[in-house]
Amino acid sequence: MIGNVSRLHTINRSSLVCSLKFKSSFHNLTTTTPPSPPPLEEDDAAGLCNLILKLDLQTLSQNLETNSVCWTPDLVNKILKRLWNHGPKALEFFRLLERHPIYTHSTTSFDHAIDIAARLRDYKTVWTLVARMRKRRLGPNPKTFAIITERFVSAGKPDKAVRVFLSMHEHGCQQDLNSFNTFLDVLCKSKRAEMAYNLFKVLKRRFKADTISYNIIANGFCLIKRTPRALEVLREMVESGLEPTLKTYNIILNGYFKAGQIKEAWQFFLEMKRRKCVMDVVTYTTMVHGFGVSGEIQKARQVFDEMLETGILPSVATYTAFIQVLCKKDTVENAIVVFEEMLKKGYTPNSTTYSVLIRGLCHVGKMDKAMEYLDRMKQDECEPNVQIFNVIIRYYCDEGEIEKSLEVFERMGSGECLPNLDTYNILISAMFVRKRSDDLMVAGKLLIEMVDRGFVPRKFTFNRILNGLLLTGNQDFAQEILRAQSKCGRLPRHFRL
Template sequence: MLSLRENISKTAVPFIKAPPKPPSLHHSATASPPSPDPTTITRLILRTDNPEALTRNLHSFANWTPQLVHAVLKRLWNHGPKALQFFNILDTHPFYAHSATAFDHAIDIAARLRDYKALWALVARMRSQKLGPSPKTFAIIAERYVSSGKADKAVKVFLSMHEHGCPQNLNSFNAFLDVLCKSKRAEMAYKIFKIFRGRFRADTISYNIIANGFCLKKQTPKALEILKEMVERGLVPTLTTYNIMLKGFFRAGQIKEAWGFFLQMKRRKVEIDVVTYTTVVHGVGVIGEVEKARKVFGEMIGAGVLPSVATYNALIQVLCKKDNVGNAIIVFEEMLRKGYTPNVTSYNVVIRGLCHAGNMDRAIEYMDKMKDDNCEPILQTYNVVIRYCCDDGEIEKALEVFERMTGGSCLPNLDTYNILISAMFVRKRSDDLLFAGKLLIEMVDRGFLPRKFTFNRVLNGLLLTGNQSLAKEILSLQSRCGRLPRHFRL
């Protein structure tokens, strides 16, 4: 009988061990029409290292649909190289042609891998097939440039949209401003806004986006200034405008202002809605005013505004953080009784609460229960549970949860790898460090770039435990990644 550790090092790192024989998608002429599900296809792609074999296999399947392609790309989201390989193979399929959405996803993945050459090749190919690029495509590209610190490039790309055959209008202008604001570049967005607001005829939505951008940076006075300017230009604030400011005050810790603003909204007979109430329930709750949060929750029903799942989630989170998980679960159950269907966030909030209370086993129970409500654990779910297991020193339990992910429906991301690699240094066992090394190789293989710190830490660990050969492999990997400190020698 293998120990769990041996078991894991054989199964959790499929790219290091010899891959198992791929299941075939071929069907004989007499068999019923093939209908492989996305998970089966994803596993096949992950296990087939030979590109020709994979191409043959994927081309032999004739029933591709945009939905199926989308589902597979989604599962391969955290394995960028494989996702692009899959996309390219299908792009040469004799009968199947990609949809615009598939191109957008492929472009997003290429951008995340910072493979800008591939990105622009995809844009050109998309255009040659008359599928775009659309404003949505450019929003994706701009967002990726901004989040990798190339905001100037994002601006250039936006300004050159029309050269790629994509119309520039108020919608795409607003979408672009929103990308900048969501990436905490409110000043830059405002500067560009001032230059082009005449040309694009900026509207209430443009102003709301900029005001929200400053609120995200906790600069509520600046946000109010923007809104004042909006009113002076004859545009009328909407309920969304008020909700943005309300949330902004809470976020900035200006509780008095927030509460005063809320009262004023009620007094002025603004038609406050479920978003307003959810903001207040969450806002007063997270500062520890649990009873006030409950009161507002009750008040909204009296005012004829029904709570949404998000409102319940806000209250549940508040109870987890500032009261206790038991009471949070009572509200969760009440939500069920009232006929609401909890969503992924509901579960994530409860699971996090249980983890925080040290109740790992119940947290994992809730993870299993998600299926009942037609949802599946997502990355955040896995990462929270794995992190808390590691913090509790329950390394084996963390690895068990990790192993579930490798099944194919939700691949680990950068955070997952960082959490696990750190955990491998808790016990300082030789096989733990070996596993850390294998995880490091796997994450690079999947398109994630580890920090220099991570490389050095794993290398030192391997050298101390005498794993020379793996250390050598990682060292050459590190130089290929451009993360090698000068004068570092084995």
């Protein structure tokens, strides 16, 4: 186990040096110049990310100013996206590049940086960036405000989000029906349909609410399983002279399934048919998924076949939905049959498709097969996302294969895909299963690393590790943990280190 502790030290660090593709200008960073460095492709965001992760602030600063990388908004955005789960580094990179002699940031890069800062709950930086955007006449735009309000809502500050939305114009960005609808959607997606509806009532005349506004609210009520409320809103819509669209019907259909009203969903579907309502791929995908989730695989299959007969082409989402329900309520073998069938028909599965299949395989303990599909993704040039890695790590942990889960974690750290809050939580919890003191050290290191990356662990996590360290007489490391805890403001106010 000691091996693991020391291995963790090297995550994201030593192995990167070898795998990095250096460009001439980066050579002076290293004490020993690699013999014949392969050229760095202009587009090698992954290589640059590894470099950015590895370097300290000063070295990075010198390099961003003097290197000969041809910065483009596209490259910068790719890097910011890759550094998503290392917010402090991402912002450091963004700020340093702001001082670049020639390159200037684009609107979308500003939006990304604002999103990252807001996710770190660093609102001071958020508003500084907004002001800077405005000064450079790059915005802020409606999307900027969609980002900021969404972050406030998900941080549990919907009232603040409302105030921000209402004050958009003070930052030089006018509100219109689009931004109003976007904001209603932000509230609804975070299950605050009632709040959205109240705001809607006050502002619907001012913004001339349309079908989209009503659909958003109805969908919001469906998301919290309140189909009757959704229907009321739609009645109101019709009374105000607006016609429901196919999207409206699809929202209700999905709402019935979400609320477990399978019979109602089926009746609604039949009613749509009776009224000769033109259905689309979304209608059918909703039906396949809805029936499947409720365990009615035969019905799901029947609807799927009917869809083909009607001449409506399934989408990747339809196949994904079907594969998922087969994994959950049928057998993973049958899911694989559909997966192969999909390939044969020329569809390209995306990361969601792989995700449901890999999850299904993990669930029945076929970890090796799951790992095969993970590799297959790469061959298909479909980058595995953090959720997929988390699934694999979680199931390895559940099976007691801690070493294997750490191996996967290491693979992530070496540039493939940075771990997120869930990854750290899953692994840290797993470190308490075997009750080994080495595992405790790993947990501590993971905790420190996650704090460095801008994540805020729960108090419970800190206490658990601190108690363990104090019990095993590891005072020094406990101090280090306490410093990390104070860094992210999780220490009691009068606590002194």
